[in-house]
Amino acid sequence: MVVCGDDALAHRLAAELRGVYGEQVTLVVPSAQRTVRPPVVGRARAVSAALLDRVVGAAVSLGAAGGANGGGNGGGNGGGDAAGRQERLMEAVEPTEVVLADAGVERAAALALVYDDDETNIRAALTARRLNPRLPLVLRLYNRRLGQHIEELLDQAAALATGEDTGDASTTVLSDADTAAPALAAAAVAGTTKVVQTEGLLLRAVEQPPVRGQQTAPGLATLALLSPPGGGTPGAEGGDERGPELLPDTAAVRQAAGQCGRVVLEQVAYAGDGTSAPVAGARRGIGGVVPPLGSLFSRRLRWSLAGLAGCVLALAVALWLVTGVHLLGALYLTLLDLFAINDPAVGASTGRQVLQLLSGLVGLLLLPVLLAAVLEGLGTFRSASALRKPPRGLSGHVVLLGLGKIGTRVLTRLRELDVPVVCVEAGAEARGLATARRLRVPVVLGDVTQEGVLESAKIHRAAALLAVTSSDTTNLEAVLYARGIRPDLRTVLRLYDDDFATAVYRTLRAAHPHARTRSRSVSHLSAPAFAAAMLGRQILGAIPVERRVLLFAAVDVAGHPQLEGRTVGEAFRAGSWRVLALDAAASAEQPAEPDAAEPRTSGLVWDLPETYVLRPRDRVILAATRRGIAELLGRRGRAGVQRT
Structure with missing residues (x-):
């Protein structure tokens, strides 16, 4: 190599x-x-x-x-x-x-x-x-x-x-950015945030807390058993710091029930054309040609228009009661008075004259409101030349620091998941500013290490902080400063060196035990996908489980004795790999077993029976550890013989 x-x-x-x-x-x-x-x-x-x-x-x-x-x-x-x-x-x-x-x-x-x-x-x-x-x-x-x-x-x-x-x-x-962005975005969102996204397929890994008496986890499969709260190996007493147990078998899942959390795989359906826009809460008004009505006008302007409309209705009802005219006719006369195109009520009753004067006054108030609406509407359609500011009442959002190569991909992933985001960028020429404008994401320009910048991004009401700038010290300083404002804030920071990321993760976890902290190295997240691609495997994505990584790959059954001719149950190897689905579009025919699930819109057959025999012409989607992929490729044995 x-x-x-x-x-x-x-x-x-x-x-x-x-x-x-x-x-x-x-x-x-x-x-x-x-x-x-x-x-x-x-x-x-x-x-x-x-x-x-x-x-x-x-x-x-x-x-x-x-x-x-x-x-x-x-x-x-x-x-x-x-x-x-x-x-x-x-x-x-x-x-x-x-x-x-x-x-x-x-x-x-x-x-x-x-x-x-x-x-x-x-x-x-x-x-x-x-x-x-x-x-x-x-x-x-x-x-x-x-x-x-x-x-x-x-x-x-x-x-x-x-x-x-x-x-x-x-x-x-x-792309290292595309490979690492799902994991970084997943770590910033609570619970159901670890996502592998490819064309026609969206998988989501959900962390479930330990539940007493729960024998099986809902979802497609149990991917991992998390480390117990006291540290050690799941399902073992007095374990060491080996971390989570990946791809456990049924006995291990049953033994660890109620003792440690688990990572369960779920599927999220795609939109009709099979593009990368997930159906679940996806992309409301993001990147469209015509923005939604709520984004055209500010809240203050909308309340002003609503107040004026209420005044017009009140005047119309009053005119109906005073003059006895039909209600629709009273509304028509009120609008004529409002726009000053009706004849003066000379010789009419005093009540009619007073209502006409009030309608004219409301019309004068309506003119500046209409002008403001026009200016705001034009400003919204021309928002490509300006950056949005964080709304005054924004809360529960993710603060994203850095709009470089990694930050831009993470921003796109977060918005595809419909997560509200506020970006913070130091330079006005960052490559991700155009993406932020297109997605209509608020941006705060300023040095994150300066006091007041994170406050402008509403960090005190944010759900998480995601620091992905190119400087390790900047990311660490921003996280520490944010923790000073909110000790329980969920933080995710990108660090260049993997050892440094591990040390920071352990220290922050010890200093703030009640807050969720994740430190990620982009090279650590991307290298498994690049290595597996060099060995001839189509890697769909990677999901981090604590400090370990699970790979998802599309594999042709032909040429793999560990899969070919074996049933799904026989092909499963705990801790190495597990067959998740059958690619029906790539296979010659559908599974012959009557119990097999019907093909989904993505062309994948889930919930394969344990007795289904994998044929050479089949193509399967499997989850595997890095060493499992290596063994499945058949290279570790040959390399070991050469070294010996």
Whole structure:
């Protein structure tokens, strides 16, 4: 595997491929990135290699003491080769043709280009496709529309170069922002907030508190058992800090009933055309051409118009009672008096004359109100040139700090879930301001570290604070300042270093035990999806469960002995993977069992019977851990044999 990048995602991806999948990795980074501290998985791997070297060194010393110097030297070289096969580090400013050739793309199993610049990734991908037309490519691109065209272009170039439509030369375009945004947005919303969203499918993970006597959880499946309140492993007494139990079996769920919470999977239906707009409370008046009537006029103006309409009705009723005219006729005469187009009531009764004067006075009051309505309406339609301010009575919203690459994607996810948001951005040229205008989201411009900025975003009435700026210190300072205002505020902060994120999470959880705190590293959330894509799997998304990650993938049954020819019950492996649904559109026919559920609008068959036999032509949706995906791919065993 060849990984080229210039930030923490490259190191995390290389560590994921080495530590989880046991792959040989060539990492190409700029020279300045050599000093970057490797992530946790990489350091754990380095510690294991160091221990191996110590053991080999001890064997060499014993061999030398016994007079077998040649054998000792041979053993030392062998140990060095075993450790060196796992990662090869190269330094290069840009992934040029010479650099890619030296990295071995002509004989590599896959290439990942995860530079922060889209143009650099595209240029390197075109070069790599020319060097090796059959090479599977994984690109990191922020521009999703451009990514679709690049994916088609690279696959077409591979087909023309090889002269055949081969499935090996596949191109996968991913975005770390799109991969991490659902998890970040999910952590900011209470309860039912962990969402995996793809075309035609929306899955939601719901955290349920422990309930005594509850044997089965409602929903599609139980994904995980959360850590007990006192820490330790679910279902075990005196457990350690290993965290939650992912993909438990029925016995484990029954044993942990009432002791710890669980994560249950639910499905949310899509709108009629199958787009990414969920039906559940989705997108009311977001991004439409004509805004709703309530957003055209302010509350004060609406109350003024309502008051004037009440005055007109009162005058019409009074005229009806005084003159005895029909009620509709009295309303017509009142409107004529209101607009000053009726004849003066000369010679009429005193009551009629007084009502005409009052109607004229109401008409004078109506003119400035109508002018204000016109100006506000025009201002609303021209809101693309101005930012909205937080409404005075806003409460229960999410305060989002930062409208950069990650913040823009998180904002879109939150609005798709119909969560009210107030954004805070320091720069007036941030890329996400246009999205905020389009979605009609209030924005506060200012430095979040300055006093009064979070107060302007109504932080004291907010439901959660989501800090996703590019500065770790800014995110941490904003969270600490917000906690000073509201100690029970739910906070989610994005941190660059995964170790730092873990330390901050534990410290804030200990300092504020009654508040919910989540710290997320984007590279930690994105690397599993990139790694699995390099291994040829269509990853639908990832859901964090405490400090661990569950992957959702679409897998063809053919070629997988763990799935092919087995029933759904036999294919389930606790702690590794679980079949959730059958893609009926990709399969040749519907399940033969009469108990199988009917296909939904998304083309997925849920609640498959345990006796349904998976056929080679089937395509299934499954949830898996990172090690489960690695084992299902069949690579860990081969890598282990090579290392041995």
